[in-house]
Amino acid sequence: MQRYPMTVEGELALQNELKELKSVRRPAVIIAIAEARAHGDLKENAEYHAAREQQGFIEGRIQDIEGKLSGSQVINVHDIPVTGKIIFGTTVSLLNVETDQGVTYKIVGDDEANVKVNKISLNSPIARALIGKEEGDTVVVKVPGGVVEYEIEKVEHL
Structure with a gap:
């Protein structure tokens, strides 16, 4: 099985999202489905179909997160000896030689990446x-x- 590198912060963010999906959003959509079902005819009930679609998205995201967490290799950057070399989890300040503009990036796993x-x-x-x-x-x-x-x-090495 292939392992996917992830920082401790990335794992925590996925666990928090999973917890919210399971304890808040899933029960809310179940209630919405029950309320929409109480309105009668399900064939023409837009609220029911929207709630069912939302339930599908939530269940899919839960499975996706659980899969990512089970296949993750959590790397704590603080446990790695500092060598001065750029490795997974390091923060790097760069200077564009042509434009003289600086930028700072943190190197993280695929699921944590966010250029913004x-x-x-x-x-x-x-x-x-x-x-x-x-x-x-x-x-x-x-x-x-x-x-x-x-x-x-x-x-x-932050």
């Missing part, structure tokens, strides 16, 4: 180019728009 909060997947082109590098190194990354050259300014 500067978390990139271990399997992204940028992360793959960065793994194993150190502060001061220059990295060339192939991106959909061409090639970008970054200088690694800072590596943090």
Whole structure:
């Protein structure tokens, strides 16, 4: 069975979402289905069909999260000795050599990745180019728009 790397924070977020789905949203949709069913004819009852559809989404998400959690390999970055090299879970500050713009990314598992909060997947082109590098190194990354050259300014094991 293939294991999927995940940070402790990522595991906690999935467990919290699973808990809410099972203890709040699932019971609420069951009540909504029962209320809609009480209105009579189910063939033309839009509330009933909407509630059933919502129930399907919730049950699917529960199965998805349970599958991800069962196949996850939780890695606590604080347990890994600090070497100065970029590894899974490290936070990296980069400087775009061409534009002189800085950016900071945390390298996380696929399910945790969210570019809006500067978390990139271990399997992204940028992360793959960065793994194993150190502060001061220059990295060339192939991106959909061409090639970008970054200088690694800072590596943090937060």
